Amino acid sequence: MRIKGFAILAAATLLLLLATGCWNRQELNELGIVVAMGIDRDGDRFRVSVQVVQPGEVAAKSGGQSLRSPVAMYEASGRTIFEALRKMTTVSPRKIYASHLRVVVIGEALARQGIGTALDFLQRDHQVRSDFYLMVAKETTASSILNVLTPMERIPANDLYASNATAEKAWAPIFGITLGKFVTDLGSDGKQPVITGIGLNGDAEEGSNTRNVERIRPAAELQFSGMAVFRKDKLVGWLNEEESKSYNFILGNVRSTLENQSCPNGGELALEIIRTKANVKGHVRRGEPQVEIRLRVEENVGEIQCRIDLNKTAVVDELERRSEDRLREAMSKTIRKMQTEYQLDIFGFGQAIHRADPAAWRRLKRDWDRNFADMQVKLDVKTVIDRVGTINQSFLSKLEE
Amino acid sequence: MGNDGKISARQFLVLLFLYTIGTTILVIPSGLATVARQDAWIGALAGVLIGLGVAALYRTLWGKYPNLSFAGICERVLGKVVGKAVTLAFVFYAFIGSTTVLYYVGNFFTTQIMPETPIQFINGLFAVIVVMGVRMGAEALARSAEIILPWFIGLFFVLILSLSPDLKIEQFQPVMEARPNEIIGAALSFAGTASLPLVFLFMLFPRVQMADQARKGMLIVHVAGGLCVFLVTLFSIGVLGADVTSRNMFPSYELAKKINIGNFFQRIEVIMAGLWFVSTYYKTSLYFYGFATGVAEMLNLKDYKSLTWPMGILMVLYSLVVYPNVVYMQHWDATVYIPYILVMGAVVPLLLLTAGIIRSGLPDGRE
Numbered sequence: 166m167r168i169k170g171f172a173i174l175a176a177a178t179l180l181l182l183l184a185t186g187c188w189n190r191q192e193l194n195e196l197g198i199v200v201a202m203g204i205d206r207d208g209d210r211f212r213v214s215v216q217v218v219q220p221g222e223v224a225a226k227s228g229g230q231s232l233r234s235p236v237a238m239y240e241a242s243g244r245t246i247f248e249a250l251r252k253m254t255t256v257s258p259r260k261i262y263a264s265h266l267r268v269v270v271i272g273e274a275l276a277r278q279g280i281g282t283a284l285d286f287l288q289r290d291h292q293v294r295s296d297f298y299l300m301v302a303k304e305t306t307a308s309s310i311l312n313v314l315t316p317m318e319r320i321p322a323n324d325l326y327a328s329n330a331t332a333e334k335a336w337a338p339i340f341g342i343t344l345g346k347f348v349t350d351l352g353s354d355g356k357q358p359v360i361t362g363i364g365l366n367g368d369a370e371e372g373s374n375t376r377n378v379e380r381i382r383p384a385a386e387l388q389f390s391g392m393a394v395f396r397k398d399k400l401v402g403w404l405n406e407e408e409s410k411s412y413n414f415i416l417g418n419v420r421s422t423l424e425n426q427s428c429p430n431g432g433e434l435a436l437e438i439i440r441t442k443a444n445v446k447g448h449v450r451r452g453e454p455q456v457e458i459r460l461r462v463e464e465n466v467g468e469i470q471c472r473i474d475l476n477k478t479a480v481v482d483e484l485e486r487r488s489e490d491r492l493r494e495a496m497s498k499t500i501r502k503m504q505t506e507y508q509l510d511i512f513g514f515g516q517a518i519h520r521a522d523p524a525a526w527r528r529l530k531r532d533w534d535r536n537f538a539d540m541q542v543k544l545d546v547k548t549v550i551d552r553v554g555t556i557n558q559s560f561l562s563k564l565e566e
Numbered sequence: 567m568g569n570d571g572k573i574s575a576r577q578f579l580v581l582l583f584l585y586t587i588g589t590t591i592l593v594i595p596s597g598l599a600t601v602a603r604q605d606a607w608i609g610a611l612a613g614v615l616i617g618l619g620v621a622a623l624y625r626t627l628w629g630k631y632p633n634l635s636f637a638g639i640c641e642r643v644l645g646k647v648v649g650k651a652v653t654l655a656f657v658f659y660a661f662i663g664s665t666t667v668l669y670y671v672g673n674f675f676t677t678q679i680m681p682e683t684p685i686q687f688i689n690g691l692f693a694v695i696v697v698m699g700v701r702m703g704a705e706a707l708a709r710s711a712e713i714i715l716p717w718f719i720g721l722f723f724v725l726i727l728s729l730s731p732d733l734k735i736e737q738f739q740p741v742m743e744a745r746p747n748e749i750i751g752a753a754l755s756f757a758g759t760a761s762l763p764l765v766f767l768f769m770l771f772p773r774v775q776m777a778d779q780a781r782k783g784m785l786i787v788h789v790a791g792g793l794c795v796f797l798v799t800l801f802s803i804g805v806l807g808a809d810v811t812s813r814n815m816f817p818s819y820e821l822a823k824k825i826n827i828g829n830f831f832q833r834i835e836v837i838m839a840g841l842w843f844v845s846t847y848y849k850t851s852l853y854f855y856g857f858a859t860g861v862a863e864m865l866n867l868k869d870y871k872s873l874t875w876p877m878g879i880l881m882v883l884y885s886l887v888v889y890p891n892v893v894y895m896q897h898w899d900a901t902v903y904i905p906y907i908l909v910m911g912a913v914v915p916l917l918l919l920t921a922g923i924i925r926s927g928l929p930d931g932r933e
Contacts, residue, residue, distance in 0.1 A: 291678050294823055345810065352809040520739035 194220075197259035200236070201322035203307025204283045205272035207242045211283060213249035214240040214308040215261060216322050223319055234375055235319040238311055246286040263292040267326040269344070270300045270307040270363065276393060276400035281351070284398075287344055295345040298329050301393040301400065303362040310363055313372035313385045325387060329361065332389055337422035337438070338409035339389045351398060354530050355515020359392040359412065362403060396509055404499070411499035414492065415458055415512050417443035423467055426487055432471025436464040436488055436550070447517030449525040455541045456514045460492065462548040469559045476557060481550050488548045500542050510537040571705030573773050575780035579787045580711045581848060582767065584718065586617075586791025588849025589667050590760040592674065592816055592842045594795060595802040597900065599812035602752040604737060605744040606808065607800040612749055613756025614792035620761040620912065621788040625781050627919050628771050636768035636856075637863040643922045650864060652914065657860035659910045660766055661881070664853035666895075668693060668885035671846055673892060678819055679836065689885050692850070697878035699851045700858055701871050704773045707851055714844055721841050726797060728825045733804040758904045760792055762911030763849075766856035815892075818842070854881065 201216040215238065222235040239257050243249030250261050269287065271280055287293050302310045311321065318324035332339035342360050350358035365387060371377055372385025392409045394402045404412060413419050419441045428434055440463040447456045466475070466484070473480050503509050515533050519526040529536050573581075598606035631639045636656055641649035671692050672685040680688070699707050744752075774780045802817040805824055811817045822838035825831065858877055862870035889895040 291681060295820075296823075296826070345806075349807050349809060352813075516736070520736065523740040523743045 191262070195259055196262040197239075197257055198265050199261050199263050200265060200320055201268045201270065201311050201325065202263075202266060203270040203272070203302070203311045204246065204275060204280075205306045205308055206275040206278060210242045210244050211246055211249055211275075212240060212242045212308065213246055213253075214238055214311050215250070215253065216311050216320075217257065217259070217261070218320060234314060236321060238308075238373075240308060246283055247290075263290065264294065266293060266297045267322045268298045268300060268329075270302050270310045270325075271360070272302050272307040273304060273393075273400065274306070276301050276360075276395075279397075279399045281398035284344065284348065288348065295348075296343055298326060298341045299344055299347055299360050300325070300329070300363040301360045303364040303390055303393070303403070305365050305369075309369050310365055310387060312369070313365065313387055314375060314377045314383075315387065316378045316383055321387075325363065328387075329389065333418075334420050335422065337413050337419045338391065338406045340392070340409075340413050340416075340418045350513075351395075353513075353516060355510065355517070355519050355526070355533065356513035357397070357509050357511045358395045359404070359511050360395065360400075361389060362391045362393050364388050364390045394503075394507065394509060394511055396507075401509065402507060407495055408499040408502065411492075411496040412511065414441065414460060415443060415445065415496060415500075417441065419443075424464070424488060424491065426484070426491055428469075428471035428473055429483060429487075430472065434466065434471060434473070434484075435468040436484070437467035438462055438464045439551075445513065445517045447514060447519075447521040449518065449522045449529075452525070453541070454514070454518045454525070454529055454536055455543065456517050457543040457545060458496070460496075460544070460546045462488070462492065462546070464488065464548055464550055466550065466553040469561065472559075472562050474558070474562075475553055485548050485550050488550075489546045492548070493544045493546045496544055496546075497542070504538045504540075508534040508538045510534070514540065514542070571703045571773065572775050573704050573708040573770070575774060575776045575783065577708035577712055578770070578774045578780045579783045580715050581708055581770070581852070582764070582784065582787050583791045584711055584715070584845045584848040585764065585767070585852055586760050586788055587794050588845035588847075589670055589842070590756070590795045591798050591845060592818055593670065593899070594756055594759050595799040595811055595817045596814055597755050598752045598799055599803060599808050599817070601755070602744040602748050603812070604739070604803055604808040605742060605749065606752060606803050606811070607738070607796060608742070608744070609749050609752025610756050610792075610796040610799040612753035613760065614789055614796060616753050616757040617761030617788055617792050618785060620757060621764065621785050623912070623915055623919070624764060624767070625784050627915055627922075628768070628777070629781060630919070630922055632777050633772050635772050635859065635863060636765070637860055638772075639768070639918055639922075643918050643925065653860060653864045656765075656910065656914070657857055657864060659906070660853050660856035660860055661884070662888070663763060663766070664696075664850055664857055664881050665885040665888045667846060667850045667853060668696075668881060669889055669895065671843075671850070672885065673895070674816060674819075674839075674842070677815060677892075679839075686882070686886060689882050692847075693878050693882045693885075696847065696850050696854050696881075697874050699847075700855050701874045703871075704770055704855065707848070707855070711848055718841060718844050721838060722794060725822060725825070725838055725841070726801065728827055728831065729801055729805055729821065732824060733801065735804075737804050737807050754904055754908075755900070756792075756795070758907045758911075760795055761788065762907045763853070764788070765911045765915060766852055769856045769859045770852070854878075857881075 197217040199215045199217055203214040205212040216236045217239060219233065219235055219237055222233050239253045241249045241252040241256070243252055253261055271283065275283065288295065313321060315321045315324035318327055329339065329341045333341045339361060347358050347360060350356045365385060367383070367385040369385055377383045377385055391406060392404045392412060393400050394404060419438065422438050424436045424438060425433055426436060442461045444459040445456055446459070447454065500512070503511060510533065514537060515530065518529060595606065598609045602609040627639070631642065634642060637653040640652045643649070644652060668689050672689040675688045676683065676685050699710070798818050802811040802821055805821060806817060814820045819835055819839065822835035825834055858870045858873050861873060889898065
């Protein structure tokens, strides 16, 4: 009996050894939750900067908000991204935890040299998910972009993420590029990648201070501007606002935006685009690649600054026609620029050819840059104006009489 | 053979379903996309067709010797000495199979979820429940599978339904670009993982009650399991794209990471991983069951159960060394594995059937 009792006790004690928890426990108070990462060039090494959430500062509190910064920024250099991140433990009390990464910003200088080597880690590491936005710091370093405190959203990374997501829905020149999307385009033969550009306006020095968010108008602001165009993983140029817009129209990325347009008899009016549908169709005729872009746009009249008679259907027809012309012209200008200036197929025309005629594509892809530059692009744009807003005739027509 | 119970025709079919999906669902989409790119799903469909042939072959052999296990058939058809030799090869393969699947489990955990936990403990813990299940016998395994099946199907539907808005048709185009030999290569690797290991079910066949019903449903259930894996492959290509699918170690896990409905229903991939833990458990158990009962029968032991713990320890130890590293695993799976399983899963049963017919005439379901 005693022996049996002893055996049970011994077994229970041994089992206690198994109950000490697991190797991979991640205690919340030991994690430095990274929300944004910036990657720059530092000689022949990478300079990595991270924004880490200050848990105490972002937790909901009664009694007003403290004056401390809601995030801390750490920087370290390394030959590899991984080395730099681990080296941060020499300055940070907590280990970097990357599962909640929202944005990764890449400095323009690094982007021009090529970002392929910087991105492998982000795909390989098991903590990192591929749903964050990539951005290129336009004319500045990634570190200075991450060094700005933002109003509205306390955590700057969330501010960047949310403004990218918002602009994508309401402003055609901006579209969010996730790591997954970028790498897919990078691995594809018939499409060169682009990344959203982010710029810094105002006083960079003041931007990092909590004073920046104490003012009504912050001294430093982050602003999205255009798309960076890549040849494979190297940045080769920028699309301006108009060109980025055309790019997004062609790829069917536009959900809603607006188009300014001159009235038939002078003055401006704005059309709110509420729905678009784009379709790129490729085919090969007599060995020559061609694509046809069909764009269907639904819009409403949003603002009028001129004298037109909105009671006449002919006027609406005229507006539709002008809007089509404008879109067509903007798109063909952008395509021509890519064909002549860069010889760079960012629109995925090569993919369209590949989908349509795999055999011809095998031949064409060998010299796709040149074939792209010479190819014929047909544009078929149709816009429909549905509504004119809550008033029909503008009071402006009375004003000028 | 020991008396480890009877399983009903329905329970057998549930086991067959999970056994078809186990590990295949986790590892196969990547391999298919590497070979056939955006046509990987065609390769999967062709693999299901091959699987249909394989299942039909096993059904015929089972119908001819309804009361014999694989070891028994070997001895009956090939005589004592040759029969034992073939059984030895069979048992050895069951052992290798159980250790490689166990390696997959540990590899998945240490790559995706708990990189710092030593793989010995993950494999050890998983092996303990495998050994437990096999010790309790086929009946206990079959009943637990019946209980778990609805959960499995529920998770599967969540995966498919919540990802269907993300399917992009362009990812599949151009269709049929892969050359026929690439499609066949993909189909073989699919059948090699999903169908040919079914040969180890021969150790289970004598336990099945109302075997006629089980045989009737066998083909359909095997195809249903194959179609589940086909769907996962289809979604991997359609959501992730062929390039990402082929480059990913575990594309179906990456797929589960993509689930995001309204920024609210998201980050549930670890729950989704239940799909492969469950199915992989039954796959490992049946390999191990084939191993343990095969050895017992080969050595004319009355009961295989006393073998299970020592063999379980062997399995864990061997799972740690069976592949020196992940790169080796991918290389071996892509090159050596397919001919190996073709010999064990197709050539040997075909020989047995032919020899059996020569010796005793066409199968009539009775001996």
